[in-house]
Amino acid sequence: MADEPAPISYEDLAAIEDDFSEIDTEMMRKQYDASTATYARRAEAVTKIENFWSLVLEQAPPEIDQYIHSHDSKLISEHLTGVEVTRFELDEKGPAGDPRSLRIRLEFSPNEVFSDRVLEKTFWYRRASDDWTGLISEPVKIHWKKGKDLSEGLTDGAIALFEARNKGGSMSRKGIPEYYAMEDKVEHWNGANTSFFTWFGFVSGRRYVSAKESETATAAYQQRRVARRRGEKVDVPVYAENQVSDEEAEDDSAVEVHDAGEELAVAFAEDLWPDAIKLFTQAQEMGDMSDPEFEEDDPDDDVDGNDEPVDIRSLVQGTGKGKSRDGNGPPAKRAKR
Amino acid sequence: MADEPAPISYEDLAAIEDDFSEIDTEMMRKQYDASTATYARRAEAVTKIENFWSLVLEQAPPEIDQYIHSHDSKLISEHLTGVEVTRFELDEKGPAGDPRSLRIRLEFSPNEVFSDRVLEKTFWYRRASDDWTGLISEPVKIHWKKGKDLSEGLTDGAIALFEARNKGGSMSRKGIPEYYAMEDKVEHWNGANTSFFTWFGFVSGRRYVSAKESETATAAYQQRRVARRRGEKVDVPVYAENQVSDEEAEDDSAVEVHDAGEELAVAFAEDLWPDAIKLFTQAQEMGDMSDPEFEEDDPDDDVDGNDEPVDIRSLVQGTGKGKSRDGNGPPAKRAKR
Structure with missing residues (x-):
């Protein structure tokens, strides 16, 4: 050796x-x-x-x-x-x-x-x-x-569980009604099959x-x-499984929304x-290619971003009263790349 | 307004x-x-x-x-x-x-x-x-x-074109035999269908x-x-297409390997x-899961990386004479995650 x-x-x-x-x-x-x-x-x-x-x-x-x-x-x-x-x-x-x-x-x-x-x-x-x-x-x-919860009750359920655990003094508590309720829900629903907004219920x-x-x-x-x-x-800590009861084990994925x-x-x-800004410019280019209404907005608009300075007038907010793009300008063809 | x-x-x-x-x-x-x-x-x-x-x-x-x-x-x-x-x-x-x-x-x-x-x-x-x-x-x-060129001639061809252009004094020159040769090759072959090593011929x-x-x-x-x-x-420069002849246009993708x-x-x-290091650890874990020979190498090895310090003895280079992993240790089961 x-x-x-x-x-x-x-x-x-x-x-x-x-x-x-x-x-x-x-x-x-x-x-x-x-x-x-x-x-x-x-x-x-x-x-x-x-x-x-x-x-x-x-x-x-x-x-x-x-x-x-x-x-x-x-x-x-x-x-x-x-x-x-x-x-x-x-x-x-x-x-x-x-x-x-x-x-x-x-x-x-x-x-x-x-x-x-x-x-x-x-x-x-x-x-x-x-x-x-x-x-x-x-x-x-x-x-x-009313009747509009896109998360199928997941955000409210996550809060109910979080608050019940908080009140009970243990954030890993499992044997409570709020836990079982979430366990049932999460078996069927989660962020992948409900709504982007379910994310707001995320814990860990x-x-x-x-x-x-x-x-x-x-x-x-x-x-x-x-x-x-x-x-x-140096000894690295090993999670001591016997320190907590089974119902308080490390993984909380059964109730994570x-x-x-x-x-x-x-x-x-x-x-x-x-x-x-890059993503916005991309969206403009996509819009240019696919959205005929958008084209009407601004006949002079050029999305290249590299060729010449162009006012993004069609995108400037008006008096703040509305956000609709009604397209006041005349329809016109624009240069495409 | x-x-x-x-x-x-x-x-x-x-x-x-x-x-x-x-x-x-x-x-x-x-x-x-x-x-x-x-x-x-x-x-x-x-x-x-x-x-x-x-x-x-x-x-x-x-x-x-x-x-x-x-x-x-x-x-x-x-x-x-x-x-x-x-x-x-x-x-x-x-x-x-x-x-x-x-x-x-x-x-x-x-x-x-x-x-x-x-x-x-x-x-x-x-x-x-x-x-x-x-x-x-x-x-x-x-x-x-001899007979082992994984790039199908692309790396040599790229060098030939580069040198010919360099000698000719114009790196965008197109009307030369080395260009046509590469144009023909690149029509069929490139980094995606030959070899990783074709990358060494890349220019731009x-x-x-x-x-x-x-x-x-x-x-x-x-x-x-x-x-x-x-x-x-400020005016942003616009590429003046009439400044160079057609054969020297901006894009060289027809000959890029x-x-x-x-x-x-x-x-x-x-x-x-x-x-x-992360990728190496991943590779170890993959190896652990799929390669029975590897398991024989080091009965004490644990790939977790979190539990306890472990010598990666099986991976330590020996006297430099060989790189084979013969597995001198006895076969043994190891803890899996």
Whole structure:
């Protein structure tokens, strides 16, 4: 064995991955700080473009688009007026905040489906006692109009369970009526076969993790990292199954209303949000190719974006009284690529 | 119109996109600097793991994997010994370098297919006179052994054309025998139906752009950005088709051996390279599930990576004389997840 290099363990590789992860997190912070002003400039610019965000959502990446059903699509295209994604812990706590935590805010004009004008969902990046990490959230109330609940009762059911557990003092409690009710529902319904808005009921891809649990686990994790750097042998925590009763086991998927709630949030933050102008331009090009009404709006419009400066007059919001594109201009042919 | 906000143009949106792009580029620089030491540590660690890179390639993301044909796969799994991705302009020119330029270096053990031990491909981020931007490259010679050219002559043909154009003083020249020869070949063969290694013949998704053309175009672009920031009206360059003869038109796709050469390079740099340890771990898990021989190697191995530190002894290179995994340990069952 003398000729062999020292063996390497999965733990050694994990330590390297931890370092990369720390660098990535630090870069997220820097990127957020560096781009805040430009995002503000974009936010101001796009308020002048009618339907900007509904057109962006039309071109949403597959991770999001696959959950937008036809009734969602109609609602979004007619009533979504604003989108905002923030890494709110950086805004609130500065350097002490985790840049991976996200808040996604959607604004709507009055509509027939729900009475909310704003739906806002918060995702906290947390570490569980067994070292699982990910985004967890709390169910958000949607005030569905009578007979209009697109989620088939999933958002309300998720809130009922969350509140019952919260009151009962254990977020992993299973033997309660609200749990059984959700278990029954989730057997048939979820984000994939109901509505995009079911996502607002999402809690976790694993189970709920409290701020306190996360804090303790993170402190322990940091201690292990430091020890490992000093070259000490470090034990990685193994989830002790006998510490909790069976009914409080780790996995809460039987009552989770959305299997991909975390992926959806990340796609909003990492794809749709930074790429919004690109997606909008794509939507314009698609509209140009397929929508004859749209063409009537603006005979001079050219979607190329590379050839020459063009006013997007047809997209400028009017006095704010209406959002219809009636097409006041004469029908005209436009150059196509 | 007095009540309406000032209209917004595609140019205004493009200016915002330019700012985002500048921020992204700056972040790439910082990320590269911040992670160099960790990449070096990883490089050292993985030399101790036999087949690390061939296992990583086995789990390559779809952007790469779709171009790895079965004969490539065999060659890679048996002979790929090293991968390195560098943003070489940062190494060479410091802050004056463009972080988007890439160099991808693959190392191989002696094999039956080509005599090269290193295949290295460089991609320069360049801006054309019409403001097109992207990665361009130069064809790399692969010394195929007799009768073993997996690219169906594409890599040699690409080099012949490149050299003939270079000698002739015009990189867009079309009316030459080397052009017609490639046009004929590319009608039938390309990276999608020959070999992963055809990628080494890639030049551009559009056409070749020289360092000089890029420098001039970049200076003009920067001037426009500055003017635009001062609030001046700026004309965007339109490609003047009458400036070059028909045979020198912009698009060189009729002789390009690989349609997705740039996407492949970016997938190497942004996915495979940073995610290598994750992909390796995935490959281990896949191997565990499907390869009975592999199980014999290391009875104590546990692929979880989360439970406890485990030596990857079976993967440690021996004296360097051979790479076979003979499985000296006794067959044994291992815990599965």
